Amino acid sequence: MSAAPRLLALLSLLQSGRRWSGAELSSRLEVSARTVRRDVARLRELGYRIDAAHGRDGAYRLGAGTALPPLLFDDEQATAIAIALQASGALGAEIEDAAARALATLRRVMPARLAHHLHALHIATVARAGDSAAPPVHPTELLALARAIRERHSIRFTYDRFGTTAPDGGPPVAPRCAEPHHLVAAHGRWYLLAWDVERDDWRLFAVHRIALRTPYGPRFARRQLPTPTVGEFVAARFKGSDIDAWPCRGAVVLQLPAGDVIPFAGDGTVTPIDDRSCTLEAGSWSWDSLAASFGRFGADMRVVGPPELAAAFASVAERFAHSAPRRANAGLAPDAPAS
Incomplete structure (x- = not known):
């Protein structure tokens, strides 16, 4: 195997997410341990962070770098990404332009056998009958909530239930405090599933009505949902029930x-x-x-x-x-x- 195909094969193995010993990589690529070390060094020069563990055989694992390096996708992964990018308009997030650019980049380098089929695939996204249009959510808002969920930080925010911060000229809406659990995309809208601290219960908040206050609040211990999955909980709340069934x-x-x-x-x-x-x-x-x-x-x-x-x-x-x-x-x- 020449150098370029061998580098791609090595990258494909490392992208599987597991830790590989030097001996395993040598065997799979049918090269010496010295060649493996040299190829790992070349991938690092291309921007890939490859963590190495010292020992008799050594061990390698692909890590997160400071910039996004070139990626290698198999046919199923490339097809899934292309379909997801075309369907991004149904998510209610302001990513349509970025998704279109990413799809164009993917199609330029896609093998002809895949491009032939995906060029014929055009997905149109429409709102479900009866769903009212909601303002799109900016990705930065989703990332801020996702960070709070991942790091288990409680959040303080104002919630505009009525589409105005002061309904009927009344006093400003009081801040809310919640423990964020999950982001949910449903019916063209984004929702935050969270434990409402003041109401001592689970709530679904429409993300486009949330105005976060920074910095994030104190950390919290993750609570157990009353249903086996997030999907079942959301489906139940949409039905006005505690279980996924009409009351x-x-x-x-x-x-x-x-x-x-x-x-x-x-x-x-x-x-x-x-x-x-x-x-x-x-x-x-x-x-x-x-x-x-x-x-x-x-x-x-x-x-x-x-x-x-x-x-x-x-x-x-x-x-x-x-x-x-x-x-x-x-x-x-x-x-x-x-x-």
Whole structure:
């Protein structure tokens, strides 16, 4: 093996993250220990920090340097990076320009066998239906929170819940104190999962509403999440529950074909009854909201259960009736003059 391919092979081995003895590298590269030492010195000249342990065989491990040196990616890694860079617009962070430049750099040096496929791959990112747009978060804000999470520093910040620092001309928003646990990207927004010290409970904070106060606060002992994973906790909070399940679930029989209901059922379960009707089981954060959600289909229906859902239908129907114009209640045409 000539010098250049051998250097790339050595770099590939070191990038695996493990510690390699001089004897192992000599065997894998089929060269002498002296050649290994010389190649390690060449990589160091290129900017790679390679830590060495002294001993009979010596040991080498790739470390973090002061600057980013050239990197070596296999086909799967290069493909994953290219896809992630194209999908960066869905993250809600101000990195689109940097991601486009990085993707262009990667494509210029990508092997033809990969470039041929990835040039045909164009990813368009759109917001999920019903998601409101949030201001993008600058990477420096994410890095500041990430540092606090990594070093377990509590943070003090003002939190703009209402989109203004002083709603209705009231007093300024009081600072909050929290123990940051995790950064979460969901539905095109960034959230901070943290333990709210004053409220003695877990909270999700929208990062674009956080104004950090520096320096960081005292260190804290990491707490145990009430759910096995961060994803389960976030999914549960989005459902208004302590577990990843809707707190209110019920079922109705809709006088609609299953095929007409399935595209709009969300995470509900549709079961066909016949060609003209089906059962829809779904959940929501309250019984009234669940009853109202069934009403969006604009079809006759019958409540299967539970009794709380039937009571909610009665409550929602009464509320809607009171909200209707008086002339509609009187059976008048929309353009008829009121008496």
